[in-house]
Amino acid sequence: MTAQEEQTAPEDWRIFHATGQVPASAVELPEPPPWRRFGGAPPQPAPPDDPEAALRRLGPGEVTAQLGAEEIDTVNAALLLRRPLLISGPPGIGKSTLAYVIARELGLGRVLEWNIVSRTSLRDGLYVHDAMGRAQAIAAWQAGLRDAPTSGAEATDGEATTELSERHVLPRLGDFITLGPLGTALLPYDRPRVLLVDELDKSDIDLPNDLLHVLENGSYDVPELVRDAADTASVHTSDPGVRAVLRQGRVECAEFPVVVITSNGEREFPAAFRRRCLPLELSVPTREQLLAMVSRHLGERSRHSESLVDLFLQRVEAGGMHSLDQLLNAVQITTMGGFQADGNGSKLVEMLLRDLAKGR
Numbered sequence: 001m002t003a004q005e006e007q008t009a010p011e012d013w014r015i016f017h018a019t020g021q022v023p024a025s026a027v028e029l030p031e032p033p034p035w036r037r038f039g040g041a042p043p044q045p046a047p048p049d050d051p052e053a054a055l056r057r058l059g060p061g062e063v064t065a066q067l068g069a070e071e072i073d074t075v076n077a078a079l080l081l082r083r084p085l086l087i088s089g090p091p092g093i094g095k096s097t098l099a100y101v102i103a104r105e106l107g108l109g110r111v112l113e114w115n116i117v118s119r120t121s122l123r124d125g126l127y128v129h130d131a132m133g134r135a136q137a138i139a140a141w142q143a144g145l146r147d148a149p150t151s152g153a154e155a156t157d158g159e160a161t162t163e164l165s166e167r168h169v170l171p172r173l174g175d176f177i178t179l180g181p182l183g184t185a186l187l188p189y190d191r192p193r194v195l196l197v198d199e200l201d202k203s204d205i206d207l208p209n210d211l212l213h214v215l216e217n218g219s220y221d222v223p224e225l226v227r228d229a230a231d232t233a234s235v236h237t238s239d240p241g242v243r244a245v246l247r248q249g250r251v252e253c254a255e256f257p258v259v260v261i262t263s264n265g266e267r268e269f270p271a272a273f274r275r276r277c278l279p280l281e282l283s284v285p286t287r288e289q290l291l292a293m294v295s296r297h298l299g300e301r302s303r304h305s306e307s308l309v310d311l312f313l314q315r316v317e318a319g320g321m322h323s324l325d326q327l328l329n330a331v332q333i334t335t336m337g338g339f340q341a342d343g344n345g346s347k348l349v350e351m352l353l354r355d356l357a358k359g360r
Helices: 004-008 052-056 070-083 095-107 122-126 131-147 158-166 181-185 207-217 272-274 287-298 305-317 324-334 346-352
Strands: 086-089 112-114 128-129 177-179 194-198 217-222 234-236 241-249 250-252 258-263 278-281
Touching: 052 095, 070 095, 095 112, 095 194, 095 258, 112 181, 122 181, 122 207, 131 207, 181 194, 207 217, 207 272, 217 234, 241 250, 278 324, 287 305, 287 324, 305 324, 324 346
Parallel strands: 086 258, 086 278, 112 194, 177 234, 194 258
Antiparallel strands: 128 177, 217 250, 234 241
């Protein structure tokens, strides 16, 4: 390509390239489509980062390329269209890791994790109200009023006056409300948060349908705060030690979060839910990718790395259910001094690489 052709070539529309590298400066997303624009307020401070969680998920150094060109395009389409990404594939293949790759590469801060179980409800993801804790606090407050001195002479000391004033403050409702991962992700941040909804297929059959309204409108109400007399409330969030101010009990995002939903393919989702998501199917990494992952996580390779990777792939290709952390565990154990993978340790390696579909 000539210099003139390079100058006239259109810029790459992609903002995500699956490198997992920390950007030199914040990556700006293009404006969302008109039907995915939201007007949440007041703006929240930038979220904290969590490099230790990213290190556990991604390992040190550069991320091994696991996505092909088509998969990268799907991720970019989800980012630009502000739509959830529905990732399916065998367990332990690295589906949830993609959320951390996106967060690191785009500089979006700490990933919010919502781990789904059969009893999970929509409200669990939005917020939790500690009604019992508030009732106990109100009872203690009322007891404090009854026990408070009635004469000003008994409270002349400054410290006693402060204690008396604190007794007269009714426990605030917001102190007993904590926003869940989904509820926190929908706060009005200037840049989108990354939300990992892990293993949605394990949920109650109604949860995907319950999510439709929230995923479409980017907002929700906290009924307890809507009914409260105060116009604003400071509540806890899913970020440790961070609070948020809500107005009239309503939460609406300013930037729709990057929602990464994983599924092991244990069941089909309703068409209305699938319509709101972009699908992405992940497959088992290649031999070269697996060797690169082992090197990235464990540093210098064990002399058994290649044979263990080959054994892992043989078992996957034979129809077994295996996860990447099984391979990392097997390679890690062979790096222990004196461990004999070809001798007495072979049974332990077999156990580490067992077929998870067999239940033992």
